[in-house]
Amino acid sequence: MGEVESGKGLNQELGLARAANTRWGSHYKSFNNFISMFGSITDVLDTIVVDSESVEEKAKATGYLKKEQDIANAILLVKVVKKRLQDLRNEGWDSLIENVSAFCVKYDILIPNFDEFYVNFGRSRCKVAEYTISHHYRVEVFFKIIDWQLQELNDRFNEVRTDLLIGVACLNPVDSFSSFDIKNILRMTELYPDDFGETVMVTLRNQLETYIVDVRDVDKRFSC
Known part of the structure; x- marks a missing residue:
């Protein structure tokens, strides 16, 4: 479509590669690429719904375009x-x-x-x-x-994936982060021991406690 610059290595940088199981950085890269390409992705899905000769492909594309359930x-x-x-x-x-x-x-x-x-x-x-x-x-x-x-x-939906999804759901900012749960978020970070060591975990808990006081009770911009 001319929206993504082509060239050696560039397509790989913007590809939607499968995220690694133990590295948070790979998940971040996948999410970031997905956000960057979101418009193009929805255009492709719309095209599949209209032009695909496969009923199965049409159904899958339609499902992806529907509003997702809360995690x-x-x-x-x-x-x-x-x-x-x-x-x-x-x-x-x-x-x-x-x-x-x-x-x-x-x-x-x-x-x-x-x-x-x-x-x-x-x-x-x-x-x-x-x-x-x-x-x-x-x-x-x-x-x-x-x-x-x-x-x-x-x-x-094994235990690890479920814990990860629940942890992500806790970051939902709706209603001044009413879903925020420190225990579930910390459990999510435990799934990535290479990125979150013991010292970092202690610091993270303190940061999360400070953050939730800020967004719920102090900084009124989050209540808008």
């Missing part, structure tokens, strides 16, 4: 989803079978005898398993799908 609220929603999935795993099987059975009766679909042994219809020959049809669909299908979904959420 703290998003983390809460992730916990809610995990809880509902776990409840479904523990207590949802019987109601699912009732609904499936009712559907089969309504549309005259044969319902298997769940107490019979499961038969694996492979390519070469049929093989009778040592477990029932009920066990197969409950353990090998129902549980596995839910476990896969839970594992996916745990991988994307």
Whole structure:
């Protein structure tokens, strides 16, 4: 688009590279580049929504352009989803079978005898398993799908990433930094031991305590 100067090394400086896990500086560089290129990024996403032939790409681009959930609220929603999935795993099987059975009766679909042994219809020959049809669909299908979904959420929102997101959410300046929480911010800095040593952490706590008194009670410019 002519908005980014090209040349050897220049594109790398403004690229949206994946941030390293243990260096805060790499995160800062990624965020800074993202801010610098924000206008171009949204233009590209708009173009994808209009011109892309892929329905999946259109849907992803549309999702990125929508207003994001507050980080703290998003983390809460992730916990809610995990809880509902776990409840479904523990207590949802019987109601699912009732609904499936009712559907089969309504549309005259044969319902298997769940107490019979499961038969694996492979390519070469049929093989009778040592477990029932009920066990197969409950353990090998129902549980596995839910476990896969839970594992996916745990991988994307593990403890470290969750602590990082909560720490970032604490820096929200809305309502005179009402979300500010020193404990969560310090926990976020603990994730970057190469950048925040023990002495720096002591100094940082004192600076944070001074800062929040300033923005909440002293400097009236933050209340505007």
